[in-house]
Amino acid sequence: MNRRSALRNAGIASVLATGLAPAVHAQAAVRWRLASSFPKSLDTIYGGAEVFSKAVNALSAGRFEVVVHAAGALVPAFDVLDAVQSGTVEMAHTAPYYFYGRNQAFALGSAIPFGFNARQMNAWMLHGNGRRLMDDFYAGYNLLSFAGGNTGTQMGGWYLKEIRGVSDFKGMRMRLGGGLVGDVMTRMGAVALDMPGGEIYQALHQRSIDAAEWVGPYDDQKLGFNKVAPYYYYPGWWEGGLELDFFINRKAFAALPADLKAIVNAAASLAHADMLAKYDALNPNALKQLVMARTKVLPFPLPVLDAAFRAAMEVFAQNDTRSPEWKRIYADMRNFQRDQIFWFRFAEARFDSFMSAQRI
């Protein structure tokens, strides 16, 4: 649909007929389908697409409608990339690292072990080369991307047994999201498994897995993992800040008039900011309840983090040889991250660490 026909359909006929402004609830001139990789039960992440859809509607006075379909309703969770690429749907809401198996570079738009925290990711995406580099890469899949939420640093998952050292990961059957952390955990000796969130509880209960990571206190508590696994470790070093993205078919986007393009960008920005704020508002109470229910909330021992860091660096070096796109984007990301780590050591870290020691 080109700009002229989009606007002509946007209730202009009724303006011509009545001389009045188009009604907000007029038939939308542009209707898109959004395929989410997430179930409705994951209200935090799935909800990002709903925030987006509502914002698009409000900003366009109803001229532009985006109908959100939960995972599996139109398209299976992990088929949304193909669906956007082929134009079956105009857009998706997903975690880019789900497509690590297609090309390692997808993970860089989402989260890599020992990568950015949420705020640093925003800096790279908005004022570094991040978004441009990712969209250059995504162009090979006929899509462009907008940030659509961040979880913040996730927790490190639920374990049947206490983690005393690196050797505890040897042979551990662990449910993990995303192929990159799977590569790193495999290098540490674990058996990386994937399964939908809804199957984790039963698998832990039946001891068919030894450990599982999902998201953080709010999402994890809803699935009741504390009832079947006593140990809850932090941090999720593979997700210092998981960015969710809106993937949009380039042809569909190009067909939008300029104002609706701007509306897509702004609505995504609203959804992006909303998700992290929602997580930060909801996680503290959930974590308190988990602690009160006698969950053992423990930091990974430092030797575990050190071993994971070394394993991650080995996987990254291997990825440099596997994917030229990974190599190019990763080099830029690392340079930017080096500066972020330098800068955050000063005012930000000192302020946060002082505050974390206060009783207020």
Add this chain to the structure above:
Amino acid sequence: MNRRSALRNAGIASVLATGLAPAVHAQAAVRWRLASSFPKSLDTIYGGAEVFSKAVNALSAGRFEVVVHAAGALVPAFDVLDAVQSGTVEMAHTAPYYFYGRNQAFALGSAIPFGFNARQMNAWMLHGNGRRLMDDFYAGYNLLSFAGGNTGTQMGGWYLKEIRGVSDFKGMRMRLGGGLVGDVMTRMGAVALDMPGGEIYQALHQRSIDAAEWVGPYDDQKLGFNKVAPYYYYPGWWEGGLELDFFINRKAFAALPADLKAIVNAAASLAHADMLAKYDALNPNALKQLVMARTKVLPFPLPVLDAAFRAAMEVFAQNDTRSPEWKRIYADMRNFQRDQIFWFRFAEARFDSFMSAQRI
């Protein structure tokens, strides 16, 4: 201007005449004036209003224009509150804590010593009671607010002499932004002074002040403070995350049609996110250059932070007796902050502190 007339003027006449969509550069139906409290030279913070204005224009296809006026062009920097309240201008871009002298509660919408970091402030504003409580208070000034940027944790300023302990603040003449940190510094024995950013260099050079705080590496380096003061301390414990706001006259906002109201909200959100990302992208290199130019970048000694924390708590208790609005909003803010500090101690702090120790 009501919704109908706003839209009727929005190029609808040309639609009726030609049957074509309104041109993007048609005469704007709604024109607002924005008075900034900041000079153009402060491109980071002043730039937030420009990001907002461009977004409003793009999102509305030119139907809504917001003309940005730098501090002093229409209205002096600190008169923007009166100007919005009276309707002289429809909106302003400012730091709410500039109006602490009117009512202590203004500071809570901006930054208080040992308050939120940028991310926690977003959580309180978007998913806590923050925005609602502030807007209830701002209603007494005929205005409502939208977040319009955050600087992140600022640096603690430039000093002629090394800070060895709390006693070094006794009699220190220090340029400070905002009345609340002035109250706290006064309690620590300092002489709190205010002056525009453009006068700080000369005052330090002439030794008419002993210290001055401004923002952080990028903004501070541009003003050349390192050439006249050797010591640069961190963190700026009075600004763990300074939120800038858009103040909007309630009557002007109420007169907007629903889509333009949504556009104001979305454009503010874009400006808000952009500023922090811009600071994080620009500050590292500026700090590196300052270090290379032999600036002594040092953390405040812990006893100084402890004394400042105690002094701040005393001022806050006094504010409870001075302003019922402060008392009500502060109580809510503190409860929310207590939970944030609890939550951030786990995944987020552990991840960031591990990363800050890595060589990547």
